[in-house]
Amino acid sequence: MQNDTPGTTICDPDRLAALDALAILDTPPEQGFDDIVRLAARLCATPVALVSLVAADRQWFKARVGFPPCETSLNASVCAHALVESDLLVIPDLTADPRTAANPLVTGEPSIRFYAGAPLRLTGGQVVGSLCVIDTAARPGGLTPDQADDLRALARQVSTLLEMRREVAHRDEVLDSQRAELQQARRLELLAKASSSLIAATDPAAVLEPILATGTRALGFDLCFIYDIDPEGRHLRLIQSIGTTDEQRAALSCVDLDLPLCGIVVRTRRPLVLEAVQASIEPRYALAREAGFDAFAGYPILSRGQLVGVLSFVSTREPAFDAGALTFFATLARLMSSVRERLDVDAVLRASDTRSRLAQEAGHIGTFEVDVASGLSRVSAEHCRIYGVPEAGVYSLETLTALAVPEDRALPSTQATIRDGTASTEVEYRIRRANDGALRWISRIGRFVRDDAGAVLRMVGTVQDITARKEVEAELRASEALARENIQRVQLALAAGAIIGTWHWDLPTDRFTVDDAFAHSFGLDPALGRDGIPLEQIVATVHPDDQAGLAAAINEAIARGGAYAHQYRVRRADGHYYWIEANGRVDHGSDGTPLSFPGVLLDVEERRAAQEALRASEAHWRGLFERLSEGFQLTEAIRDSAGVITDFRIIDINPAWTTQIGIPADQVIGYTAHQIFGGSAQDWITAFSQVVEIGETWRFTKQFAPNGRWYDGNAFKLDGDRFGVIFLDATARVSAESRRMALLALGDDLRDLTTVGAMTQAAAEIVGRTLGATRAGFGRIVGEVEYIDIEQDWTAPGQVSIAGRHRFDDYGDIRANLAQGEPLVIDDVTTDPRTRDDPGPMQAIGIGALINMPVRERGRAVAVFIVHDVRPRNWTAEELAFLRNVADRVEVGVARVRAEELQAVLNKELAHRLKNTLAIVQSIATQTLRGVTERDLVEAFERRVLALSRAHDVLIQKNWSAAKLRSVMESVLSMQTDLDRFALDGPDMDISPQAALSLSLLLHELATNALKYGALSATTGAVRVRWRANSGAAPTLVLDWAETGGPVVTPPRNKGGFGSRLIRMGLLGTREADLDFNPGGLRAQFRAPLAEVQVQVH
Amino acid sequence: MGQSHPPALPRVLVVEDDPILMMALTEFVENAGCEAVEATNIVEAIQILEARTDIRTVFTDLDMRGSTAGMELALLIRDRWPPIELLMVSSQPWDATQIPSRGVVLGKPFDRRKIEATLRRFAE
Structure with missing residues (x-):
């Protein structure tokens, strides 16, 4: 049945825009419309009447009678068909009409049968809906002519109401915006007044009261309370209030800290903003509800980290403060805080003066007199009390010095420094008071008493407990640091580029000058900027759309005088337009003529961007620091009076530091290495001091004695005496390495043992x-x-x-x-x-x-x-x-x-058997050769067997794998005669068993001959045996036998026997034997390939 | 035999269980100008020493059956017959501290010169 409904009418943009402009959809019921539908139903005698507004996707009922839903979809809408009618749409039987026969409201509940609707036509001609009446029984006769007229009239009335409503809303909006602007201006004026008064105030609450009293309307509050917290921190005291009665003020002059609402601010130390307190059922707000509070805003006032008061605003008329008012309140609370802080620091200063005066007046000064010769110090009773020692009158200097904390122990004078006059006359140091262990600062002033020759006899002087002064100084330093930080923050904001530049406009001469920053920013000549620049040139940079507004604002400011602020777009040196804010002030002469117009240009966009970048970069850095898996510490070196680094203080650490070292941050940050680790980290202090002094990054893998773990890391110098250390636990790796090294060492040991x-x-x-x-x-x-x-x-x-x-x-x-x-x-x-x-x-x-x-x-x-x-x-x-x-x-x-x-047992047994066997061989040979007359031949045989056996003796020591060359020589030569007749000279080496046997037999024959005919036959003769390894393509062992001091040598006439042949065969049968029968003594040289002689053991 | 009475030769008791070595040992004794009295084990040697008083030197092999027999004999002699000189031969390394005083040990195979020189020295 929607087929013939012209969708184009429903979706006509003009119609929909007109409907939107009414701003009526989904608004609450209103009496005027409700009255009309009731009248329509009564006049037309139907159970249902509706003001139906047809939107693009639904129909919504501004007023209805006899019909529960507040809206339906378009396919259930009959009114949609009424839109295209120029007059009433009357359908006597909805089931019979093709447009509505399938309508769900007709086919199903509530089974409507009769419909009559009059279009709601606005003055512009757009039809936004209809006023309709509906019955559940068909009405073949439709409406009576009177009823039809009534319905039309009522529809016109609805249209008029709709348009009126729209006009009223518009008027309210205009009025509201005018009021808001007015209010904003009023608030800014209040803020300016408040801040200028507070800056110089000594009683901030008192100066605020009259200012706030004039601002209740502008800020939307009717009650204001300013509380102080009493010095004991137990009560709130109302010191100023607005809108209160004398009775209320008296009641609130001293109240418990758990005062409703303000008490919450005290406890949380945070602002508390509440809306619609009257509608709330929160039990904690019960008293506030009884007092009529509806909107509440309370702010803590803090000074030097302490809560000192509460500033609160209340409205009993409105359920909420607007955002502008809240900003104003918060700003005021901050101003109050900073004023209080300034006042409190002044008070501390005054108090410290008072305290030190009191100390002096009370005469808490001890005296001492040190005798150089004995090292004893005569001390006054007060001195003893200051040090917490029994009033003994005389103490050794060491006893008193021992009370100084370790870091300061070098400061008090010693017997030696007093004697040589190098002791400082004025020092300050810390002691642990003997009786209670309290840390006290001592100031000691002394002078020397000398004899006529100038030698120091005594040191006399005073001691004083200056702990209180030191505490105040520390507090002041902390405040100073805080102040400096604030200054830096302001400078940072300025440096962040918010200020583009400044201008000065001398109005009588119309001379407009700008600073260099201004000139650069707009691509102007700085010299021109200083001398004066035509205003037209400046205005030319302003966006064409904004020029008229700017000119108006300037003219207005000049005419009015006073503050000027205006935002507009300007083209800067890069050719782009940027939003800026000009802030200035027009000064009028006493006669009212405008004199000067100075001001600054603020970069609205850059200021925002810079702040965000700053926040982002700090958050980024902090985040990195926090998430770093390596431990990180920011550290500062501590120097002694001589400038030598003796300790370091940890300024900050990241969470990984604690994971890595195992000590929680609150036991680390602010403490020195000595305090945290005692003396066990001295090696680190030494190493870190190098980093600070030399400035080179130190990469380390080092064991940390306090926990025994190993760390890999870098220490690097920052500014001044600060340095950073970043490190990772390397214990697992180092342990693995040490286990590896241990296995290596074990391998060596096991092989050698x-x-x-x-x-x-x-x-x-x-x-x-x-x-x-x-x-x-x-x-x-x-x-x-x-x-x-x-x-x-x-x-x-x-x-x-x-x-x-x-x-x-x-x-x-x-x-x-x-x-x-x-x-x-x-x-x-x-x-x-x-x-x-x-x-x-x-x-x-x-x-x-x-x-x-x-x-x-x-x-x-x-x-x-x-x-x-x-x-x-x-x-x-x-x-x-x-x-x-x-x-x-x-x-x-x-x-x-x-x-x-x-094997050693076996070898021993084998050697035993071999030797025994060789003895038997000797025995058999001797018996066999019994008849031989040349007994020396028999003996020569016996001795060759013996030489062979000696070689075996040496070989057995190395399991027959090798023998030491020198041992073989000594063993075989000692068999012949005293070893001291031989000079052995050459490198010892391991030789093969074959070489050992060959060498034994060779040397045996040479020595036998030497004893018989050669050098050893004379008591003065001697033999030099030298050997060397010749390197080269074929390394060779060269053995020289040289006899001296014997009888004159004559070469043998015959070829000789077995012995001579043995000698000529040389070492290992190489036959490389040179014999020189020099008259002064036999010289022989033997050669053999080194590879066959030498063996490598292991 | 009875026509002349040359001066009696110094007597050396040779203790050796190996017959071939016994031949070598007695030859060393004779070459040294002494007369050898043979014993093939320590029991025999002790019986001879108990029966005779003319033994000046005992020449014993330390490598006899029952590996410590030779050394036991040497220690026993030093204990019971202190004046008797001791010459020993051995195929094994020996511990100098265990050798009875004045005793001499020489290795195997034999160094004829040293053995005969020692026997001569003992016979003087």
């Missing part, structure tokens, strides 16, 4: 030190894990050795793991189920935590590697793995030593 005992001891020490344990050792398991025989163990200082036999069952139920060849690991003997029932035996021998790591032989645990810690500790997987590794290596090392021991 030859007994199991030495090995296990070496391993125990390495393990103990690496794991930072208190004991480590090696024990052999006896029986089925019944006993353990612990060998000599390694212990940390102060721990006892537990070497000896122990029974496992004496220490708890700890056998099971070891019996299965698994490690026994206990983190805490007092909580581990295997030992907690009776941890006493463990604790008695210093075991808080332990590991027993089995050492296996053929798959069985035959021994354990033991690690103890006197404290409970969580053994890490890395530590267990390390110990497993050590145990494995010890296992391998032990196996090697056992094999070597076995």
Whole structure:
């Protein structure tokens, strides 16, 4: 049935705009419209009448009778059809009309049947809806002519009402905006008055009262209360109020801190703004409701961090203060706070003067007299009281000096500095008062008493407790820092670029000058700016749309005089237009003529941008700092009087600092390294002082003694004596490295050591030190894990050795793991189920935590590697793995030593048998050659066997793998005669068994000959044996035999026997033998490839 | 045999369980100008020492069956017959502190010169 409804009419933009302009949709019911629908229903005798407004997507009823919904969708709208009618739309039976037969209101509830509607036509011709009457029974006759007329008249009335309503709303808006502007101006004037009065005020509340009293209308309050908090901090005292009665003022002159509403401000120290208190049911506001409060705004007044008062505003007429008023109140509270702060600091200063005067008057000054010869100080009773020591009259200087805090201990004079006259005559230092440990500042003034020769005899002087003064000074310094910060903040805002520049306009001469910043900003010549610039040139930069407004504002200001503020767009040097705000003032002469018009230009956009950038960058930096996983500290070096850095103070740390070091921020920030860590961080102070002095970044990996952990980090200098340190815990890495180094060291030890005992001891020490344990050792398991025989163990200082036999069952139920060849690991003997029932035996021998790591032989645990810690500790997987590794290596090392021991036994037996056999060989040969007459040949044979045996003696020392060249020589030559007749000269080296045997036989023959015919046959003769390794393409061992001091040599006539042949065959049968039968003594040289002579052991 | 009575040779008791080595040892004794009295084990040696008083020197092998037999004998002799000189041969390294006083140990194989020189010195 919507088919023939012209959607174009409904959606006509002019019609919809007219409907919008009425601003009526979804407004509350209004009496005028309600009256009309009631009249329509009565006149037309229908149960339903509606003022229906047809929007683009729905119909909404401004007034209705007999119809509950306040709106329907358009497909349920019959009125939509009325829009296109020039007059009434009457449908006697809705079920019969094709436009409405399918309408849901017709086909379903409430089953309407009859409709008559009159269009609501505005003066512009737009139809915005209809006034309609509806019945649930069909009415074939429709409306009577009277009823139709009435309906039309009433519809006109509705249209008129709608338009009137619109006009009234518009008028209110105009009035409101005029009122708001007026109010704003009034408020600014109030603020200006208030701030100028407060700046110089000594009683801020008193100066505010008359100003505020004139502002109640402008600010929308009718009550104002200014409370002070009494010095004890227990009561609020009303010191000024507006709109109150004498009675109220008396009642509020001294009230408890929990006074409703203001009490909340006191407790939270934050502003409290409430709306519609009368409508609230909050019990805490009950008293305020009774007093008629509806809107409330209360602000704390703070001075030097302390709450000193409350400023509150109340409206009993309006449910809320507007935003402008709240801003005004907040600003006023801040002004009050800063004035109070200024006054309070003045008061502290005055009080400190008073206090020190009082101290002087009370004469709390002690006297002393130090005798240089004895080092004793004669002190007055007051001196004793100041130091908190018994009134003994005489003290040694050391006793008194010892009371000084460690940082200041060098300041009081000593016997020596008094004697040589270098003691300071005026010093201030801190002591811990002897009787109560209180930290007190002492001022000491002294002078020297000298003898005629100028030598110091005594020092006399006074001491005074100046703690109070120091506290005040510290407070003042803090306030000063705060003040400086505020100044900086203002400067920052200015530097942030909010001010573009300043101008000065001399009105009588019409000379307009600007500063350089102004000139640069607009691309003007600065010289011209200083001399005077035509105003037209300035105005030319203003946006064309704003020029008229600007001119009007300027003219108005000049005519009126006083403050001027105007926002407009100007084209700046970069060619773009920017919003700026001109702030100035027109000064009039006494006769009312305008004289000058100075002012500043504020960059509205840049000011905003700069503030945001500042906030963003600070938040960004802070965020980084907070989120950093590395610890960070901002630190300041502390110097002694000589300028030497002796300590440092931590100014700030990030959360990661605490995670990394393990000390909460409140115990760190503001403290010095000595205070936090005692003397145990001295190495860091030394290192950091280098950073500050030299200015170079120091990258470190260093252990931190106070907690034993390792840190990687950078320390870098900032401004002055400040420096930053950024670091990360590197304990895990360093421990891993140290475990790795330990395994390397263990490898070396295990290779070099030859007994199991030495090995296990070496391993125990390495393990103990690496794991930072208190004991480590090696024990052999006896029986089925019944006993353990612990060998000599390694212990940390102060721990006892537990070497000896122990029974496992004496220490708890700890056998099971070891019996299965698994490690026994206990983190805490007092909580581990295997030992907690009776941890006493463990604790008695210093075991808080332990590991027993089995050492296996053929798959069985035959021994354990033991690690103890006197404290409970969580053994890490890395530590267990390390110990497993050590145990494995010890296992391998032990196996090697056992094999070597076995081999040594075998070697010994073999040597014994070999020698015995060689003796038998000698014996057989001798007996066999019994008939031979040349007995020396027999003996020569015997001796060759002997030489061979000597070579074996040397070889046996290295398991027949190698021999030391020099040992071979000494062994074989000593067989012949005294060794001192030989000069042996050459590098010792390991030689092969073949080379050893060959060398033995060769030297044996040479020595035999020398004894028989050569140098050794004479008592003065000697032999020099020299050897060297010739490097080159084929390295060679060169051996020289040179005889001296013997009889004149004659070359042998024949080829000689076995001995001569042996010699000619040379070393290792190389036949590289040069024999020189020099008359002065035989010289022989033998050569052999070094590779065949020498062997590399290991 | 009875026509002349040359001066009696110094007697050396040779203790050795290996017959071949016994030959070598007695030869050293004779070459040193002494007369060898042979014993093939320590019991025999002790019986001889208990029966005779003309033994000036005992020459014993330390490597006899029962590895410590030779050294036991040497210690016993030093204890019971202190004047008797002791010469020992050994195929094993020896601990100088365990050697009885005035005793001399020489290694195997034999260094004929040193053995014979020692025997001569003991015989003087």
